Amino acid sequence: MEKKKEEEKKEINSMANLRFSDENPTAASSFGGGSIFDMAAGACDVSGGDKWGSLGFMDLLGIHQDFSAPSLFDSFHHPPILSPPPPPPLPPLSSASELLPSENIDTKQVLLQQTSLPSPASTVPESSEVLNNPATPNSSSISSSSNEAANDDQTKLAGDDEEQDQDKSKKLQLKPKKKNPKRQREPRFAFMTKSEVDHLDDGYRWRKYGQKAVKNSPYPRSYYRCTSAGCGVKKRVERSSDDSTIVVTTYEGQHTHPCPITPRGTIGIAHDPSSFGAPSFVVPQPQYLHQQQQPYIYTSSPSMNITTTTTTTSTSTTSSSFINSSFPAFLQERRFMTTPSAASLLRDDGLLQDIVPSQMRKLED
DNA sequence: CGGATTTGACCAGCGC
DNA sequence: GCGCTGGTCAAATCCG
Numbered sequence: 001m002e003k004k005k006e007e008e009k010k011e012i013n014s015m016a017n018l019r020f021s022d023e024n025p026t027a028a029s030s031f032g033g034g035s036i037f038d039m040a041a042g043a044c045d046v047s048g049g050d051k052w053g054s055l056g057f058m059d060l061l062g063i064h065q066d067f068s069a070p071s072l073f074d075s076f077h078h079p080p081i082l083s084p085p086p087p088p089p090l091p092p093l094s095s096a097s098e099l100l101p102s103e104n105i106d107t108k109q110v111l112l113q114q115t116s117l118p119s120p121a122s123t124v125p126e127s128s129e130v131l132n133n134p135a136t137p138n139s140s141s142i143s144s145s146s147n148e149a150a151n152d153d154q155t156k157l158a159g160d161d162e163e164q165d166q167d168k169s170k171k172l173q174l175k176p177k178k179k180n181p182k183r184q185r186e187p188r189f190a191f192m193t194k195s196e197v198d199h200l201d202d203g204y205r206w207r208k209y210g211q212k213a214v215k216n217s218p219y220p221r222s223y224y225r226c227t228s229a230g231c232g233v234k235k236r237v238e239r240s241s242d243d244s245t246i247v248v249t250t251y252e253g254q255h256t257h258p259c260p261i262t263p264r265g266t267i268g269i270a271h272d273p274s275s276f277g278a279p280s281f282v283v284p285q286p287q288y289l290h291q292q293q294q295p296y297i298y299t300s301s302p303s304m305n306i307t308t309t310t311t312t313t314s315t316s317t318t319s320s321s322f323i324n325s326s327f328p329a330f331l332q333e334r335r336f337m338t339t340p341s342a343a344s345l346l347r348d349d350g351l352l353q354d355i356v357p358s359q360m361r362k363l364e365d
Numbered sequence: 366c367g368g369a370t371t372t373g374a375c376c377a378g379c380g381c
Numbered sequence: 382g383c384g385c386t387g388g389t390c391a392a393a394t395c396c397g
Contacts, residue, residue: 208370
């Protein structure tokens with residue numbers, strides 16, 4: 001039993017090491033058993049949250065002063081190439097303190113960015129998210145019958161004699177589910193947050209559309225989709241099997257709309273009306289690119305004792321546009337410090353396996 | 366009653 | 382080709 005687990009851990013660690021070894025070979029030091037995460041994960045209720053009470057993510061980060069933008073995530077989900085229409089008037093910010101007792105929250109996060117596939121920011125934005133289009137013909141399958149009947153003639157014949165078999169008919173209805181062949185994956189980035197609640201409030205509204213058991217983990221993985229029409233952004237939320245207090249959130253895609261809600265005005269970033277959500281500040285691109293795959297310590301709002309550790313894991317060919325558009329602006333905005341310890345943090349923790357796709361890990365070979 | 370969540374099944378990609 | 386696994390669908394159910 002334990003042996004097996006150890007083996008798995010070894011494997012995980014080796015993967016993580018692969019990930020960073022060529023960048024920082026000395027960074028293989030110990031991680032310290034996840035001790036970098038010491039946020040007091042208070043169970044905070046959140047306005048835009050769900051019934052189980054999602055945590056105000058931005059509040060955890062303490063980014064709720066000095067800003068006026070609707071959402072932090074507006075900023076990093078909007079690709080610059082979208083050239084969207086002028087944003088709607090922003091709702092007034094509410095008081096942060098009134099909604100969330102975020103003082104004294106000491107949070108550290110590990111953020112990983114990944115672009116598993118060619119960046120969609122190139123020429124076909126959102127092309128792969130057809131399934132999120134409410135007008136997708138697919139969805140008409142709910143009304144069932146004719147199409148499906150045609151599609152499933154054979155199976156239907158086979159099961160005709162058992163009409164009371166509801167399971168079968170159910171399957172028949174489910175079958176015509178057809179997907180876009182060779183669907184492109186949106187660029188993703190993930191970050192780990194020490195939190196007791198799974199669903200961190202980022203200002204957007206999400207609908208849960210699935211949950212799966214995660215291999216080698218007692219915790220399930222939840223799948224969420226942005227509820228805004230036409231917005232194909234998805235996110236995955238799961239807990240680390242190593243440290244149940246660590247929530248790994250993976251975002252995929254970029255929002256095509258402004259942040260619908262502004263809970264407590266927590267997530268403000270200097271808002272640039274001309275780009276509805278794009279940050280008005282950016283880390284100088286050359287510098288950033290130069291530091292790709294290097295871990296960053298993100299220090300925010302010292303008075304809040306909040307520290308975020310971030311690491312980008314973009315592949316060299318696909319990262320630049322994505323970084324510009326999707327990398328959390330709040331991380332871009334603040335200063336970054338590159339430290340070996342942060343690298344080791346990500347390596348030895350073993351959580352990297354949850355975030356970096358296997359293809360990417362192999363690429364590092 | 367409408368929207369969100371749950372949950373079992375389906376589908377596709379990948380490794381063997 | 383087969384099995385495994387991640388991701389998604391959609392009917393059923395829950396909840397405000």
